[in-house]
Amino acid sequence: MKNRNILLCGVGGQGIITMGRLIGTALVDKGVKVRIAEVHGLAQRGGSVNVHVRFGEDVYSPLICKGKAHAVVALELIEATRYLSYLSENGILLVNDALIPPPLPKIKMPTRKEILEEFKRLNVKFCLVDATKIAIKAGSAASTNVAMLGGMLALNLLPLTLQDVRRSVKKTLPSKFHKVNLKALQMGFEEVVKLKKTL
Amino acid sequence: MTKYLLAPSGEEVLLMGNEAIARGMLEAGIGVASAYPGTPSTEIIEALSRVAEKVGIYVEWSTNEKVAIEVAIGASMCGVRAAVAMKHVGVNVASDPLMSLGYSGVEGGLVIVTADDPNAHSSQNEQDNRYYGMHAYIPVFEPLSPSEAKDLTRDLYDLSERYKTAVFLRPTTRVCHVRGNVVLGELKKPERAGVFRRDFSRWVLLPVNSRRLHEEAINRIEKLADSLHEFKYNFLKKGDGSFGVIASGIAYNYAVEALMELGVYDKATVLKLTSTYPLPRRLVKEFFDNVEGKVLVVEELDPIVEWGIKVFAKEEGIENIIHGKDLLPRVRELDTSIVASAIARMLGKNYDINVYYKPTLALPPRPPTLCPGCGHRAAFYELKIASAKAKVKAVYPGDIGCYTLGFFPPYRLVDISFSMGSGLGIGLGIAKASDELVVATIGDSTFFHAGIPALINAVYNTTPILLIVMDNGVTAMTGHQPHPGSGYRATGGTATSLKIENIAKAVGVEFVEVLDPYAVDASVKKIIEAMEYVKKENKPAVIIARRPCALIVYRRKIRRGEKIHVYYVDQDKCTKCGICVNLFACPAIYVEESKYLITPTLCTGCGVCAQICPFKAIGLRG
Numbered sequence A: 001m002k003n004r005n006i007l008l009c010g011v012g013g014q015g016i017i018t019m020g021r022l023i024g025t026a027l028v029d030k031g032v033k034v035r036i037a038e039v040h041g042l043a044q045r046g047g048s049v050n051v052h053v054r055f056g057e058d059v060y061s062p063l064i065c066k067g068k069a070h071a072v073v074a075l076e077l078i079e080a081t082r083y084l085s086y087l088s089e090n091g092i093l094l095v096n097d098a099l100i101p102p103p104l105p106k107i108k109m110p111t112r113k114e115i116l117e118e119f120k121r122l123n124v125k126f127c128l129v130d131a132t133k134i135a136i137k138a139g140s141a142a143s144t145n146v147a148m149l150g151g152m153l154a155l156n157l158l159p160l161t162l163q164d165v166r167r168s169v170k171k172t173l174p175s176k177f178h179k180v181n182l183k184a185l186q187m188g189f190e191e192v193v194k195l196k197k198t199l
Numbered sequence B: 001m002t003k004y005l006l007a008p009s010g011e012e013v014l015l016m017g018n019e020a021i022a023r024g025m026l027e028a029g030i031g032v033a034s035a036y037p038g039t040p041s042t043e044i045i046e047a048l049s050r051v052a053e054k055v056g057i058y059v060e061w062s063t064n065e066k067v068a069i070e071v072a073i074g075a076s077m078c079g080v081r082a083a084v085a086m087k088h089v090g091v092n093v094a095s096d097p098l099m100s101l102g103y104s105g106v107e108g109g110l111v112i113v114t115a116d117d118p119n120a121h122s123s124q125n126e127q128d129n130r131y132y133g134m135h136a137y138i139p140v141f142e143p144l145s146p147s148e149a150k151d152l153t154r155d156l157y158d159l160s161e162r163y164k165t166a167v168f169l170r171p172t173t174r175v176c177h178v179r180g181n182v183v184l185g186e187l188k189k190p191e192r193a194g195v196f197r198r199d200f201s202r203w204v205l206l207p208v209n210s211r212r213l214h215e216e217a218i219n220r221i222e223k224l225a226d227s228l229h230e231f232k233y234n235f236l237k238k239g240d241g242s243f244g245v246i247a248s249g250i251a252y253n254y255a256v257e258a259l260m261e262l263g264v265y266d267k268a269t270v271l272k273l274t275s276t277y278p279l280p281r282r283l284v285k286e287f288f289d290n291v292e293g294k295v296l297v298v299e300e301l302d303p304i305v306e307w308g309i310k311v312f313a314k315e316e317g318i319e320n321i322i323h324g325k326d327l328l329p330r331v332r333e334l335d336t337s338i339v340a341s342a343i344a345r346m347l348g349k350n351y352d353i354n355v356y357y358k359p360t361l362a363l364p365p366r367p368p369t370l371c372p373g374c375g376h377r378a379a380f381y382e383l384k385i386a387s388a389k390a391k392v393k394a395v396y397p398g399d400i401g402c403y404t405l406g407f408f409p410p411y412r413l414v415d416i417s418f419s420m421g422s423g424l425g426i427g428l429g430i431a432k433a434s435d436e437l438v439v440a441t442i443g444d445s446t447f448f449h450a451g452i453p454a455l456i457n458a459v460y461n462t463t464p465i466l467l468i469v470m471d472n473g474v475t476a477m478t479g480h481q482p483h484p485g486s487g488y489r490a491t492g493g494t495a496t497s498l499k500i501e502n503i504a505k506a507v508g509v510e511f512v513e514v515l516d517p518y519a520v521d522a523s524v525k526k527i528i529e530a531m532e533y534v535k536k537e538n539k540p541a542v543i544i545a546r547r548p549c550a551l552i553v554y555r556r557k558i559r560r561g562e563k564i565h566v567y568y569v570d571q572d573k574c575t576k577c578g579i580c581v582n583l584f585a586c587p588a589i590y591v592e593e594s595k596y597l598i599t600p601t602l603c604t605g606c607g608v609c610a611q612i613c614p615f616k617a618i619g620l621r622g
């Protein structure tokens, strides 16, 4: 398999590291070589978070270079914009339709509309999905990350089936969270299958 | 995670570098492990602590790194295999016993993990701890991935015992916090029934022994330099001789992919180095025997391998042009593009880094923040108000931990952040050298780690200073590890909980007060009192602002299914004065279309905002 690079990003606390673990566990179970780079510590306190996911036979470096990510998957709109420079030419941006303002006094915030216009101006191929709404429908906003993972499968960003990821969810997360997450996974998948047609 | 850590041999699992290192220690049969937490090293001991009882090993969080390494040395003196882990700056704290360890050598295998942090992702500096290896005559090994880190850790125990030397394992953030495929090996039954091996000639560093041990240490390193070509983690890949690359640790990954990207991997002669001090002399010689052209040394941070290679080349009369930090940065971390650019420059080729999407929209920064409900935020707010009310312009030395975030606006109450415990110590100097009122802040874990000697100093030398201990019961910044005040240990259970107020009183501080930062008015009053005491009496005062870490409390409530009573803004009463957002800045409070609102899913119900609202516009919901 040729090397694939996917950058996950969002706000500390949105479950981005867990997303990486779910993907990584499923890939390892399929015998795929994977390297996932995370940042812990200070970065986790509500700060901007990114996780580099790389897989394929010739993967050595754990880091994705700018301009080399086949996909950027963002759980928040400002962070999506911040990490756009990682996207490769014609790469795809899967982004959660959520705007989380940093809790800083007196800052100027871009609006949702301005961000989406920026994506369009730059000709970014993007898929906007309200994963938080899906997650709440599935039972908890905390499953936004897993709903997005369902969306990633719908866009064929990973050499994995829904079944592979279900197994990884069961292996990785505490059992009382299985039900809501499996539901969010399925619903995220179905929603993005629908959206994909308009992409 | 625990189940992977003890999974049977032969299984392939996803492990984080730190977990893989822990597994390697278990496969080596360690009996004792100690550490003080510090990113990016923390998960090693965390992983071991979870399985300690099951496998029968002793694991502890020590008070600081100096004690941690001493505990490991003691175990080694009893013939027990031991591990100690710390972040790079932790080695500074442990460096005094470390230097003696370099002389004495070990009995039971001893691996010191120094987790370095190029790019200072979560550190105060980017120091390169390979210097410590050279400084202390302790060999340094750099793993490049979780999988290699596990095997290397295991095998280093054999090497440590064969050469009777401690060894440094030096992963960096991009090994510690990288997950990858790891094939598990056989777990080894831990040996814990040690017996102290009395050996005056090695353990008693009186000059008569030290002079001899110094020589022995040098001989040990020389012997290693002559045998490390056989160490399987170092290897040579031959090319067509036109050029060569020497790459160590994590940098090897970037070098290989860069060579592939440039389409010159087959041509390149590549020396992969895992042992970077001492260098495997014979393998380096063989590398140069196979390269006619230029050579690039690829390593992160300082040119330690490069210098070693250049000295070796000079001694051997090798004349290849050797590049390194002339083409590569000496700061921050590397990646494939940076290394590819350097190789391309050396070879006179073109290499472009293409960025396809460059947004021009101005984005707000998103620095880490104190969590909703954090007692530190309330304490900083109170300190701000107290300073204003008492009309003092103080100097505010801070320290390292979550509470360093008091640096950011709107608090701006951290004037200094140096190294653990230094805020108070530097404050003592400021108080003696100026007329400034000094109000230092320190975390509880930091107080135990390195704050106590400075406090004793303040009493002994009668220094006027107010110390505010931000006591949240745990070492929060690094992920809630317990410390001597927490009441439990690394492996759980119960432990004596040392009270900071008792320590302060015991060392002779006369003004000691404990306050609850959730009670705003009472706290402000006590801080003002303390400031006045310091100014009037010219003596130190200590305030302990005590509130358990809000994140722990919140998670516990969620786990137990307890209801969280959240607050809301009564729009009829709100005058939009902005105090809650502009002075208190809780992430749960925000402004939308000039309306002040509270996100119910973020609010932890601490109620501090309701107290500070001058118009009583914030109340409990429902």
Ligand SMILES: Cc1ncc(C[n+]2csc(CCOP(=O)(O)OP(=O)(O)O)c2C)c(N)n1
Residues within 6 Å of the ligand: B036, B037, B038, B039, B065, B087, B089, B090, B093, B123, B124, B400, B401, B402, B403, B419, B420, B442, B443, B444, B445, B446, B447, B470, B472, B474, B475, B476, B477, B478
């Ligand atoms: C010598 C050294 N060891 C470890 C660290 C990593 N570290 C940073 S802050 C901190 C402790 C923070 O705990 P505490 O003082 O209780 O403050 P809190 O984060 O709980 O607010 C640690 C261990 C460091 N920076 N320096």
